[in-house]
Amino acid sequence: MNKNNKTMKAVVWDGPFKVSLKEVEKPSPEKKEVLIKTKAVGICGSDLEIYDGRFKQSTPPLIIGHEGGGIVEDVGDSVTKVNKGDRVIVECLLYCGECENCRKGLYNLCFNHKVIGMIGHDGEYAEYFVAPEQNVHNLPENISWEEAGLIDTLAGPVAGIEKTNIHLGQTVVVYGPGPAGLFFCKLAKLRGAGKTYLVGTRDSRLALGEKYGADVILNAKRDNVEEYILKDTNGRGVDLVIEAAGSHEALNSGMQVIKKGGELLIYGVFGGGPVPVDIQPIQINELVIKGLNGSPFKYPDTINLISKKMINVKDVISHTFKIEQLPDLFSSGFIANRKENYMKGVVLFD
Numbered sequence: 157m158n159k160n161n162k163t164m165k166a167v168v169w170d171g172p173f174k175v176s177l178k179e180v181e182k183p184s185p186e187k188k189e190v191l192i193k194t195k196a197v198g199i200c201g202s203d204l205e206i207y208d209g210r211f212k213q214s215t216p217p218l219i220i221g222h223e224g225g226g227i228v229e230d231v232g233d234s235v236t237k238v239n240k241g242d243r244v245i246v247e248c249l250l251y252c253g254e255c256e257n258c259r260k261g262l263y264n265l266c267f268n269h270k271v272i273g274m275i276g277h278d279g280e281y282a283e284y285f286v287a288p289e290q291n292v293h294n295l296p297e298n299i300s301w302e303e304a305g306l307i308d309t310l311a312g313p314v315a316g317i318e319k320t321n322i323h324l325g326q327t328v329v330v331y332g333p334g335p336a337g338l339f340f341c342k343l344a345k346l347r348g349a350g351k352t353y354l355v356g357t358r359d360s361r362l363a364l365g366e367k368y369g370a371d372v373i374l375n376a377k378r379d380n381v382e383e384y385i386l387k388d389t390n391g392r393g394v395d396l397v398i399e400a401a402g403s404h405e406a407l408n409s410g411m412q413v414i415k416k417g418g419e420l421l422i423y424g425v426f427g428g429g430p431v432p433v434d435i436q437p438i439q440i441n442e443l444v445i446k447g448l449n450g451s452p453f454k455y456p457d458t459i460n461l462i463s464k465k466m467i468n469v470k471d472v473i474s475h476t477f478k479i480e481q482l483p484d485l486f487s488s489g490f491i492a493n494r495k496e497n498y499m500k501g502v503v504l505f506d
């Protein structure tokens with residue numbers, strides 16, 4: 157490859173099952189944009205959905221990657237709050253600021269949204285990337301680049317738990333012991349939950365539950381989850397169920413263990429189309445169902461939680477990689493099939 161300071165290495169998606177490392181033009185910042193020299197990017201399940209074509213809103217060619225940050229290399233003429241040399245993390249959601257929802261502060265529901273590395277804007281699996289100044293947050297020195305790659309993963313659950321009505325002493329079930337589910341357990345405890353149940357099917361992941369505040373850990377392959385939780389709550393059920401698995405089995409199980417008038421938060425991604433769900437409990441028990449998309453306004457709080465050591469994000473990182481490894485990680489199924497107990501990967505740059 158012919159390397160000069162006008163080009164850079166980037167992972168480009170050229171349509172379903174086609175990703176490769178390419179030498180592409182280095183971007184330059186527009187007026188209100190910041191150019192960042194990439195240091196770390198978290199690998200997200202959405203990357204896999206783009207890779208195999210399930211995520212229909214992505215159009216090739218596209219540089220993917222959307223959970224990253226780095227060091228500010230250059231700023232556009234109108235940038236005022238970010239300076240060259242700052243260590244920053246970038247929120248991937250791009251909003252217009254002018255539509256009906258944006259004007260109500262519902263930026264994550266912007267009618268004209270784009271997403272860095274996903275929809276209409278090149279991403280971060282590249283030596284450099286650009287982002288609007290309004291998406292850039294400064295990183296405290298005590299957050300490592302590896303940890304920075306988990307900020308987006310934590311910001312979603314931070315927004316999610318705050319959207320619920322969880323009160324002191326209440327009971328919570330979290331389905332899905334992935335990074336988000338584990339974070340939900342810990343955050344529920346930080347919000348004062350009295351008892352948390354963590355439900356999953358992979359022992360290697362469930363094993364982290366205790367560290368993240370799960371009082372009861374259930375493996376749906378072995379344990380009768382509904383029976384256990386109903387008995388443990390004297391037949392009442394729990395106050396809040398968080399679905400962070402994206403599985404209809406989990407969703408159906410969750411509907412059976414919520415108390416009458418209880419709450420269900422859907423955080424898992426159900427990307428594969430309609431799923432069979434018994435919706436009768438919603439009507440009979442007047443369940444309150446909420447969804448969450450993204451992490452509106454939660455980056456600063458999330459950065460604080462990590463910086464003040466209120467939650468450990470490092471323990472869910474199973475692998476770190478270099479950008480050169482990415483195309484093979486997608487095409488070999490390493491991530492999709494969670495080889496070597498893959499849980500969460502962060503791509504680190506020199």
Ligand SMILES: [Zn+2]
Nearest residue numbers: 200201202223
């Ligand atoms: Zn993501």
Ligand SMILES: [Zn+2]
Nearest residue numbers: 252255258266
């Ligand atoms: Zn908008």
